[in-house]
Amino acid sequence: MIKNKLVLIAVLVFTLNVIAQDNTQIKKVQLLNNDKEPQLNSGEFIALFNGKNLDGWESKQGTMKFEVKNSEIVGTCSEGPSTFLCTEKEYVDFIFTCETKWEVDGNTGVQVRSIIQKDSNRNTVIGPQVEMEDLAKKGRGWSGGIYGQNCGGWFYPLKAPEHEIHKNVIDRSTWNRVTVKVKGNVFKTWINGVPAAHWIDKNNEYPKGFIGLQVHGGKQGVIHWRNLKIKEL
Numbered sequence: 001m002i003k004n005k006l007v008l009i010a011v012l013v014f015t016l017n018v019i020a021q022d023n024t025q026i027k028k029v030q031l032l033n034n035d036k037e038p039q040l041n042s043g044e045f046i047a048l049f050n051g052k053n054l055d056g057w058e059s060k061q062g063t064m065k066f067e068v069k070n071s072e073i074v075g076t077c078s079e080g081p082s083t084f085l086c087t088e089k090e091y092v093d094f095i096f097t098c099e100t101k102w103e104v105d106g107n108t109g110v111q112v113r114s115i116i117q118k119d120s121n122r123n124t125v126i127g128p129q130v131e132m133e134d135l136a137k138k139g140r141g142w143s144g145g146i147y148g149q150n151c152g153g154w155f156y157p158l159k160a161p162e163h164e165i166h167k168n169v170i171d172r173s174t175w176n177r178v179t180v181k182v183k184g185n186v187f188k189t190w191i192n193g194v195p196a197a198h199w200i201d202k203n204n205e206y207p208k209g210f211i212g213l214q215v216h217g218g219k220q221g222v223i224h225w226r227n228l229k230i231k232e233l
């Protein structure tokens with residue numbers, strides 16, 4: 001009887017180890033975005049920025065400055081926590097696109113389906129962010145990856161061999177187009193038309209929320225945005 005129990009225990013331990021190894025392998029696998037960038041010239045898109053003022057937008061979390069200059073949104077880095085210029089409206093399924101460029105290098109990104117988490121010190125922005133990396137990352141090339149802002153770090157880093165193309169996809173001297181499609185629990189991104197992330201929110205933790213433009217806390221950074229528009233699905 002004791003021998004049989006020992007055999008059963010050994011089998012159980014072996015099975016658990018195999019399951020653990022399988023789970024580890026599954027976690028390492030990244031789905032690839034092989035889709036073409038959505039058609040962005042459709043009349044179904046609605047402008048989110050009127051080129052004159054920040055009506056429909058509000059600043060959250062920090063105190064950095066967002067203003068309108070030459071029909072563009074300009075965010076300037078200063079001391080303090082990252083600041084997000086966010087849509088007053090929340091969205092569920094959509095295609096969002098905009099163009100961004102660096103006047104002075106700094107980290108930035110676009111929040112999608114994000115929310116506010118209230119705590120004792122401040123209202124914190126949490127949710128998925130389409131990352132636009134600064135030069136401090138030394139050519140890592142993860143612009144277009146999806147980062148969990150204040151909620152766990154990288155959801156989808158661009159670290160697969162197929163993502164090597166992203167090391168050279170950004171042109172720092174001019175505008176760069178960011179496109180993200182969110183439908184159900186599937187998030188896909190494109191940078192300058194090149195497919196980037198394909199992330200699945202398996203637990204549907206971020207079913208709806210606002211869109212936000214980030215100016216990251218730090219010593220420098222002046223970021224411009226234009227042609228912000230959305231098509232709800």
